[in-house]
Amino acid sequence: MTSADLTADATRRPFTGRRLRFGDAVLQVVAGAAALAVTVLVGLIVWKVFEQAWPAIQKYGLAFITRVAWNPVLGRELYGAGSFLFGTVVTSLGALLLAAPLAMGIALFLTELAPKALRGPVTALVETLAAIPSVVLGLWGILVLGPVLRSTVEPWLHSAFGFIPLFGEPSSAGASMFTAIIVLTIMILPIVSSISRELFLGVPHDLKEGALALGTTRWEMVRGVIFPYSSGGIAAALILGLGRALGEAIAVTQVIGGGVSIQWNLFAGGDSLASKIAASYQGATSNLETASLIYLGAILLVFSLIVNVVAQWIVRRSARKHGITRGGHA
Amino acid sequence: MSTTIAPTMRVETRRQPLPPRERLERIFSIEGLDAVYSGKPAVKNVTMEVYKNLVTAIIGPSGCGKSTFIRCLNRMNDLIPGFTQTGTIRYHGQDICASNIDPVAVRRNIGMVFQRPNPFPKSIRDNVAWGMNVLGIKDNQEERIERALTQAALWDEVRDRLKASALSLSGGQQQRLCIARAIAVEPDVVLMDEPASALDPIATQAIEELMHNLKSEYTFVIVTHNMQQAARVADMTAFFSISQGSEGQRFGELIEYDATEKIFTAPSDKKTEDYVTGRFG
Amino acid sequence: MSAQGLTGPNLRHDRLPRRRAVNRLMETLAWIAAAIAVGILGVVIFSVARHALPALNFNLITKDPIQFSLTNAPQGLRNAFVGTIVIVGIATLMALPVGILVAIYLNEFAPASIRNAVTMVLDVLNGVPAIVIGIFVFGLFVVGRGQSGFAGSFALACLMVPLVSRSTMEILALVPNSLREASLGLGVPHWRTTLSIVLPQSVGGILTGTVLAVARVAGETAPLLFTSSLVGTQTSWNPQHALQTIPVAIFELSESPDPADHARAWAAALVLLLFILFTSLGARWLANRNRSKLAAR
Numbered sequence: 001m002t003s004a005d006l007t008a009d010a011t012r013r014p015f016t017g018r019r020l021r022f023g024d025a026v027l028q029v030v031a032g033a034a035a036l037a038v039t040v041l042v043g044l045i046v047w048k049v050f051e052q053a054w055p056a057i058q059k060y061g062l063a064f065i066t067r068v069a070w071n072p073v074l075g076r077e078l079y080g081a082g083s084f085l086f087g088t089v090v091t092s093l094g095a096l097l098l099a100a101p102l103a104m105g106i107a108l109f110l111t112e113l114a115p116k117a118l119r120g121p122v123t124a125l126v127e128t129l130a131a132i133p134s135v136v137l138g139l140w141g142i143l144v145l146g147p148v149l150r151s152t153v154e155p156w157l158h159s160a161f162g163f164i165p166l167f168g169e170p171s172s173a174g175a176s177m178f179t180a181i182i183v184l185t186i187m188i189l190p191i192v193s194s195i196s197r198e199l200f201l202g203v204p205h206d207l208k209e210g211a212l213a214l215g216t217t218r219w220e221m222v223r224g225v226i227f228p229y230s231s232g233g234i235a236a237a238l239i240l241g242l243g244r245a246l247g248e249a250i251a252v253t254q255v256i257g258g259g260v261s262i263q264w265n266l267f268a269g270g271d272s273l274a275s276k277i278a279a280s281y282q283g284a285t286s287n288l289e290t291a292s293l294i295y296l297g298a299i300l301l302v303f304s305l306i307v308n309v310v311a312q313w314i315v316r317r318s319a320r321k322h323g324i325t326r327g328g329h330a
Numbered sequence: 331m332s333t334t335i336a337p338t339m340r341v342e343t344r345r346q347p348l349p350p351r352e353r354l355e356r357i358f359s360i361e362g363l364d365a366v367y368s369g370k371p372a373v374k375n376v377t378m379e380v381y382k383n384l385v386t387a388i389i390g391p392s393g394c395g396k397s398t399f400i401r402c403l404n405r406m407n408d409l410i411p412g413f414t415q416t417g418t419i420r421y422h423g424q425d426i427c428a429s430n431i432d433p434v435a436v437r438r439n440i441g442m443v444f445q446r447p448n449p450f451p452k453s454i455r456d457n458v459a460w461g462m463n464v465l466g467i468k469d470n471q472e473e474r475i476e477r478a479l480t481q482a483a484l485w486d487e488v489r490d491r492l493k494a495s496a497l498s499l500s501g502g503q504q505q506r507l508c509i510a511r512a513i514a515v516e517p518d519v520v521l522m523d524e525p526a527s528a529l530d531p532i533a534t535q536a537i538e539e540l541m542h543n544l545k546s547e548y549t550f551v552i553v554t555h556n557m558q559q560a561a562r563v564a565d566m567t568a569f570f571s572i573s574q575g576s577e578g579q580r581f582g583e584l585i586e587y588d589a590t591e592k593i594f595t596a597p598s599d600k601k602t603e604d605y606v607t608g609r610f611g
Numbered sequence: 612m613s614a615q616g617l618t619g620p621n622l623r624h625d626r627l628p629r630r631r632a633v634n635r636l637m638e639t640l641a642w643i644a645a646a647i648a649v650g651i652l653g654v655v656i657f658s659v660a661r662h663a664l665p666a667l668n669f670n671l672i673t674k675d676p677i678q679f680s681l682t683n684a685p686q687g688l689r690n691a692f693v694g695t696i697v698i699v700g701i702a703t704l705m706a707l708p709v710g711i712l713v714a715i716y717l718n719e720f721a722p723a724s725i726r727n728a729v730t731m732v733l734d735v736l737n738g739v740p741a742i743v744i745g746i747f748v749f750g751l752f753v754v755g756r757g758q759s760g761f762a763g764s765f766a767l768a769c770l771m772v773p774l775v776s777r778s779t780m781e782i783l784a785l786v787p788n789s790l791r792e793a794s795l796g797l798g799v800p801h802w803r804t805t806l807s808i809v810l811p812q813s814v815g816g817i818l819t820g821t822v823l824a825v826a827r828v829a830g831e832t833a834p835l836l837f838t839s840s841l842v843g844t845q846t847s848w849n850p851q852h853a854l855q856t857i858p859v860a861i862f863e864l865s866e867s868p869d870p871a872d873h874a875r876a877w878a879a880a881l882v883l884l885l886f887i888l889f890t891s892l893g894a895r896w897l898a899n900r901n902r903s904k905l906a907a908r
Contacts, residue, residue, distance in 0.1 A: 027802035031716030034709050038772060039732045045739060045769075048750040105644025113641055116411060122645055124892070129652050131891045133830020135858045136659065136880045139865045144658050145875060186651055193648070210448040210508070213406060214461040214515055215438030217634035224460055225450060247740025249859075250832045254865055274742050280835060282840070297746045301739065308738035313619075313729060564708050594755055 006182040028047035046301065053298045056291035064295060070260040070276075072289050079292035080275065081299055087263045088272040088300075091177055091252065092245040099192055100238060102185070106198035108222060123197070132188035138254030141183045146174030146255055154178060154267045168265030176256030178266040178274075185249050188241035195237035232318025241310040247304055249274035273300040333557060343562050344542055348589050354381040355532065357519060357597025358403065359420040359551050365398050366411035372398040376417070378568055380519075383549040384542050387564030387590070389557060391605065394570040396553045397445075403551065404440040405433035417445050441517035445524040447504035449496035449511070454488050457496045457507055458559040461515045474514060481544055482510035483536050502533025509540065513548065520554040523575045526559065538563045560590065567593040569602045656884065663881035666874035672880070676844045676860075676875075688879050689844040692806030694854030698839060701828055701850055702767035707821055709768075710775025718754050718777075719805050720784040737773035743770050745837035753838055763839035767831060771824040778820025782813045814898070815904075822894040827885045832858035857883050 050057070056064065056079065067080025073163045106126060110119055154170040161167045170176070203226050211221040227234070257269025258279060271279065284290045347356070358380035365372045371397035373457045380386050380577040398407065405426065407413045418425045426436045449457050460602045467474065475492075486507040488499070496507055505525060514518055522541075526534035541550050541563050554560050560567050568587040572580050586593065586602045597603045665713035671835035713733070717726045748766040752759070786809050792805040810817075835856050842855040857879050 021800045021802070023800050023802040027805065028716070029528065031712040032719060034712035034730050035716045035721070037709065038713055038736065038776075039729060041769065042732055042736050042739075044751070045736075045743070045747045048747045049743060052746065052750045052754075102644045102647060105641040106648050109641040109645040112878070113638055114645070122649060124895070125652055126645075126648050127886060127895075128892065129648060131826065131887050132652075132655060133832075133858060133883060133887060135830060135832045135861045136884050137655065139861055139876055139880050140655055140658055142865055143662070143877075157444075184656075189648060202558040204446060204448075206446060206448040207450065209406065209409065210450065211460075212409065213404065213435055213437055213444075214465070214512065214519075215436075215441075216436050216464050217462070217630050219634040219637040220464045220630065222637075224464060229451060238865050241739055247738075247742065249740065249742040250862060256860070274833075275739060277742055277746070280837060281836065292748075294746055297743050301743045304738055304740055304743070305735065308735050311738075312734060432627070432631065434631065438627070514831075 004209055005298040020279045021225035041287050046305075049294060049301055051281065053295040055288060057298070059288065060292075060295075064292070065299060068260070068262055072280075072285060074286065077286065077288055079289065079295075081296055083260045083262050084271050084273045084276045084296060085299070086160065087256070087270040087276075088246060088274070088303075090182050090266070090270070091184055091272050092242055093178075093258065094181035094266070095137065095188055096238060096242055096243045098181065098185040098187045099241060103189055103196055103236075103237075103241075104194035105288040106189075106193040108226075110193075110197050111160055111200040112218060113185070123194075125192055126190050129186065130194075132189065133250060134251040136252075137183055137186065141179055141251060141255035142174065146176075146179045149179055149182065150174040150176070158267065166266050167265040168267055170242060170267040171269055172258060173269070174271055175255050176267045177256055180252045180256040180270075180272075181266070183255055184245045184248060187248060187251065188244050191244055192241040195240065196230070196234055199237070200226055203229045211234040231312055236311045236318070239314065243304055243307040243311065246272075247274055247300065253278040259283040260323045266284050273297075273303075280281065345563070345565060345590065348384075348565055351546070356380070357422065358551075359418075359423075359575045361418045361420075363402060363415065363417035363419060365395065365407065366396075366413070367404055367410065371579060373570070373572075373573070373582040373584075377583045378584055380549065380551055381566065382549050383545055383547075384565040385545060385552060385563050386566045386568065387560035388418060388551065388553045388568050388570060388601060389555070389560045389569035389605075390582070390585075391572060392555065393580070393582070394572050396570055397523050398582070399570070400523055400551060400553050401442075402427075403519075403521055404442055404608050405436045406442060408433050435587035436589070438515070439475045440521060441512040441515065441519070442521045442523065443505070443512055443525050446528050447501060447508050449499070449504050450598045451495065451509050453495050454491045454499070454507060457511050458514045461511060467515065478510040478514035479507075481513055481540070482506045483540050484510055500538065501531075502529045505529060505533065506536065506540070509537070513544070517548065519549045519551065520595045522550060524553050527555065534559070546550055557594075561594050566590060569597075569599075569605060571594060571601050571605065612763055628835070641764070654846060656888075659881050659884055662874070662877035666878040667881065671875070671878050675798060675846055678844050686875075688855075688860050688875060689859065690842070690855040691842060691857045691860040691879065692838070693846050693848060693858045694760065694842075695858075697848055697850055698763045698835070699767065701761065701764035701823060703772060703821065703825055705764060706769035706771035706775055706824065709744040711817060711826075713772070713776045713893045714779035714783055715805060715810075718780050719801070719809070733773045733776055737777075738840055739769075740769060741831055742832075742833035742836075745834035748834065749837040753900055758839050758841055758853035759836075759841055760854040761850065763835050763854070763856070764850065766834035766838050767828040770828050770831060770834065774824040775817075775820055775825060778814065779817050779821065781810060782816025782820070786812045819894040822890055822897075826890040826894065829890075830858055830883060831851065831863050835859050836862075858887050 039090055060067070060079065065085065066082045068082035069078045069080040071078045072084070110123055114122060126134050150170055150173075154176070206227050207229065208221055211225045212218070216224065240303045252272055253275035256271060256275050258271055259269040260271070277293050277296055277300075280289075281293055284293060339450070355381050360379070361377050363376040364374050376399060388400060390396055401407045402415060402419060407415065413429060419427050421436070423433070429484045436561060444525070452460065455475060458478050459471060462468070462471060462474060476485060479488065484503060487503060489493075496504065499507060505528075511523070526537050529537070538559065541552070544550075552564070566587065567590045569585045570582045573583045574580055586597055586599045588598070593602060594606055597606060670685045670687040672689055672692050673686060674685050675689050677684060682891065718731055741841070742767050748762050748769070750763060790808060790812070791804055794808045795879045799807075807874065836859060839853040839856065842853050842861050845853060859878045861879050861883070864872040864879075864883040867873070
């Protein structure tokens, strides 16, 4: 279709306003259908998960969520999510507590401290950390990290701080909630630090200069200007990291050791919602056990949805706030 | 030189005649200052002195390095990657460019107000208080805040909304807030980089008024592209202009530095005369 | 930038030495944090390489695993390599058109309200844990029918669509409006403009987005546990049956007590890691080049 043809076409059929061409309609319908399909997909996911969990939901109701039990023995079957919910909370929050300061430090390093030549490479390296598949990290966790932690860090922490119930007796295997926390920290570190880095880069230069011109040190400027300015975004970054940690099944199940109880010793084994599903799914014997495992999945799904929506809301709110940045030059 | 300048520039000024040069106390003694951004020279060979409790204006055409020069005085150019400088800047006798001097200490004593108002996204009160808190000025804070805002001619306008966000103020008010913020920590010198260029005439007048009133407590160095402003407020004026090097690079140079009266009525250098009479620049 | 402050009349210091010490402490901590991150990356890669090298040989991709091997007969993970290629390949074929179409709809046609809503849906989809996707596809396709490569591909495709969509939307937005207007101004219909003008400009970006999505799902294990994990040892190219995949193989081998199994797990892990690292870094490098090319126009 040369341009000569186009102009000829235009003279033969004068522009008639908003008549929809067939091609436009087709593309719009097809593309729109794709968008609709994706939306339907999310609804379908929620439905299918709850549908498969239904036998357990029907049998146990909401009490399942807090019950601490997991007994697959036929005739005495009893299931509950309590200990796994606890495991999810402990491992995710633990990872977040460790990852947050590290990620802030990395982001500050990359935006304020690093010599120009280092910035690009180190940024790329930190993002590469995110590319490591969870199964590989889990493999490394079981065979390398776990044993190392078991033989050095855990006994030391136990002897130095054993009066705190968190640092109880290390378990015999290398697997523990502590190892899971370390592995999860490694997994969420890149997300939190790269979002933080972008936030810090977005702090207006003249605000930073304004603070430094008063005679403050760089750290004081960071605390007084950069952190408050980015606070909304940092909250969103932390929540996104939390979401990532919540949903991680494979690496966690490889290193966490398994266990059905609520106890504070990080050096013992345990399970999170996701890791329990991954661990027990293939060996599930009865329909009720399967449905109960999927009930765990449903709880996990609800959790992730809440976390995701909250993160999005925070991002939207802080975007609006910074829309009214520099006030009017009246 | 001709005195045709005086009748064409009628400027209202409350400036007092200067005492003789020997009786003025030197605050800055700058010698052979060269400032270079990533290999490109910005200013070359600046030698001049700045005197205490006076308003010193730096004037000149765009690109003559006025901002670069003033930012050297409080080591703000250190923040620009690729910046280097040679020469000495003696502040009360000490070379502040020496490698063993901490820029943080320099900036503590030599404050700066920027071209565009840059208040922190905090409340009005916290903008003024933040610097004091960090620097450890903890006594009588409320009084100090009021005093700073009064000196910056802003107190009456904000006294009953100190908790409001600083960003809700108008441009002129924000700039005065930035001035209050700078003087709240009681610096020795206040550098102003074209402080009124983004403001309307009324706000500009307020700021000029302020400088005049506060001269007795602080020393001001102000960069301005507005000659009339320099003629109104400054006691001493330094004229920078653009020169061309042997390889064709352009950089700024100090052409003439003298009492304002002299610069505007009987400048010694032809380039100065051309500039202040509007023949170029 | 060390040592003293200024001395002299009228000059205030206000506990500067202490503030300076705090500043230096914080800067040191930041350096340490960066070193830790880079260090961990190095340790993991080095560790995997070190354990993998003894077991790294061509048997890995030329031989199938042997169930309950009591001899030292050579075995490998050929079925897993083949299975991964098939399943990831089909997943890409499923996800790519959907992802691109969604991006086209949102960027070229949709009113702002729909665009915001569907973007939010995409973000929600992106945030669903992989294991929940596995449960979902299990209920959708596996129940009553049995596992299959197709089910596994579908699960991976669910993970890929948000990634492909988002990166395609970014690249579509980079195509200057003036180009669209020039075409529309000539009388070329909207659909033709999009397909013949806008899309070709975006091919580079779409490609890198897809490669990144592939790198991401090539290492996914959880969804495949539910959809394509009950496999034998034979290599198969047929996605109607469950196929072994590298991540699932690594996962199973890692849980085994046999050190020989661990060795093969390390070897497969190294191959997987190298594949993902090279494709991720390569795609990012390409993306940066594309972005600067588009921006320079």
